[in-house]
Amino acid sequence: MTKRETNGRAETTTKRQTANDDLGTKPIGRLAVSLAIPAVVAQACNAAYTIVDRLFLAHIPGAGDLAMTGVGVCFPITLAVSAFAMLVGMGGGPLASIELGRGDQGKAERYLGTSVAAIVVISIVLSVLIQLFKTPILVLFGASDATLPYAVDFLTVYLSGTLFVQLALGLNTFITAQGKALVAMGSVLIGALSSLALDPLFIFALGMGVRGAALANVVAQAMSAAWVIRFLTSPRSIIRLRAGSIRLTRLLGPMLFLGVSPFIMQITESVIQVVFNASLQRYGGDSYVGAMTIMTSLMQLIFVFSQGISQGVQPIIGYNYGAGLYTRVRCAYSGTMVVQVAINCTMTTLLAIFPGPVASLFTSDTAIIDVVTRTLPYFVCGMGVFGIQNVVQCAFVGMGQAKPSLFLAIFRKLILLVPLALVLPRLGLGTTGVFIAEPISDATSAIVAGLLFAWYARRLLMGTDGTAGRSRQPL
Template sequence: MRREVEAMRDQIVGGPIVKTLIVLAYPLIINQLVQVLYNLTDTYWLGKLGREELAAPGTAWPLVWFFMAIGMGFATAGFAFVSQYVGAREYEKANRAAGALYSLMMLFAIGVGVFGVLSAPYLLKFMNVSDTVYPYALNYTRVIFAGIPFAFTLFAFNFLLRAIGDTKTPVKINIATVLLNLALDPFLIFGWGPFPELGVIGAAVATMFSNSLGSLFGGYLLFRGKVGIHLTVEGLKPDWPFYKRIFRVGIPSSVGSSTTALGFVILTRIIFTLGGQFGEADVAFATYSITNRLTNFMFAFSDGISMAMGTMVGQTVGAKLYERAKTIAEKTMAINFAILSVGTLLFAFFRVEIFSFFINDPAIIAESAKVVKYFSASLPFFGIFSAVNNVFQSSGHTKKSMLLSILRLWGLRLPLSYGLGILVRDTSGMWLGMGLSNVLGAVVALAWFLTGSWMERIIEEPASAS
């Protein structure tokens, strides 16, 4: 496996940029599309039960994401170390970093799962979830939190293999888990055949069970040395000096990710609040939930390319080829902007047909017109913001990523969404605020990227303070 990792490393740091980007990106794009297919199918089946059931996962996921984001910050740090060690041809250090990350994620996830199950009722009440949606959201949230340890270790597996340039193996496992999830969804939701009718809980159980199997198989591959990273029981033992380095790089990323996730918890409260003031709360949030699913489909392409760029930037920075890393990032931004521009046009033209497919509710379809008018044009700009954020994380400059994420959400999106919603006394102001946060966030991100302050490795001692 070492020879394959070396060959991929040489292509990343010296091969044709766009061709290498495509080689790395296409499995990630397929993976993202399959994940989106699951979300769309989940939304489709739950839409058959009603708007309250359809809104339950969208209500639960900001909470789950908040706690997962804390641990994902350390996964980001592990990715930066592993990719830069590979770029510097220090493969044993890459394995040691991988082992430290995996054990850290496992322990943290167990604590998060227990806390989430116990605190879910209080967190949902804080979000001002409507009484009609609350019981469905509570059941869904608790089941998802119970499966968090498996979700975390599956994420760790994906991050580690992406760091060494293997984007195909994680995709195969993820596709298998998503297909299993898709197959189980209607059986567990509606009680087909010998299965019990679980409703919203059935969708959560299908997700948890599928992730668990994927996580166990990913762990098997890592510990048996079947992939480019080889974990051992010895390698999982605490390495406090290295943990200190992971925490130093990972804590800003965790803070950035978790405050972003918390911001979306607050945004959920804003949507329910403004939706209730100027219309129907459930209509506003159901429209938001469907919009999220649709934008996730568009971002499947740009996110896949951005993640591939992250692998290239990480290894290229590790090899001290900073100008090449900058060129890789600039080409990625241009590609993302073009892809999301096309997607936005399709979204606008086929809005009615798309929303009607999920739920034939005239109120939701009417609300979706505001989404297209006031929000959708900002999506190509988010592609630029996302790419710059990924550059900062992949190069290990996580403080920059943290500040950028906090600015877009807390400095721009939340005050603009709520303030404009109150100002115009309509949910259209809320959608406009969301759109403006993407555009202004992209302008700031691009300006910061162009300063070149991220062009420095973190694997050297003393490491950059970022």
């Protein structure tokens, strides 16, 4: 054995031991906080960018409300682009984390290389297809004659950065999977802060309007992607990205199988926004679509904490499940559940109490403000318990359990929310039916998710540490 090989193996052993010290031995509470806080901060900056971006758009002279509404119509498409990044990243990242727990760094790195190859292919296909059919898609998604030009302008520029978005979002999960929460946070901070700085320059100083907002997003995502790739190719990364591993392999199958649950969670969010916008355009008009744009921006404030905490805790669950440390898995799950529900209830209450003042930050249009004031309190009231489903899905994905996670994703959105949003307005409730579909779905899915995890936990986590309950294989 050469000296280089000896040093290389020693380096690998040291990295594995570091991961074990961080994820397998530290107290769960402190470990969860150390991983979740950077993730929450990163998500908060991302949400702040979304909100401030729409504030800028709303203040474009002579076109603010139409510009904001037009970009809001594009929101389902941007969600869909993100969903494909999650399909790859949220499938590959947790599986890589499990392999680290089992001590197989080589396989973890092969998951990373396969993910990069898949992201490149998906990005090219998505960009071409959406560019070809963007106008009919936007009309279908709720664009009116007045808002369509703004939607087309934004989307045309935004799609040029699809690869950057996919790389930044999809590969960041591999940084989180190895417990490098601060590095993962840095990626999101770079993207969000760059966008915040470039938005006023491109939108107002250069007079680019909505095209400027899209260009700011593209540049920011490119910088974020560069940060992620730089880290994953450096010696600091436990899971290294190597040129020779960037190819499609058989590992793509289990990655997509596990990633399909978060993918459906995100892609159905896109479907929901389409249904919301189309129904609101039909029963209410542009002011209701504009109000929904504001309300979905505000909902991001709640998702910030839910998604950030889940991203921080998921590698803890994945690593310890892979290592057979079931007591730590149960502790991480229960603690996360308490924190998420408490935070969600607090945020929901604040939004329900002050809907009017919050809406007035986005627009001076009294019609839009009136819609938000009347509907926001009951639109968000179910978000207090949304954290239950979010934590359950986080745990299922972390343990590599694709089927129950997939079921929950389908249940809340495709079985409950979409049909309710389509049927309730036709039962004489009009736009009110669209808005109350959300809390009904949130509450129902939270109950089902809690019961489902309790049943699965008896099969997977009831053994002592180092032994399985009944089966540790994906179900």
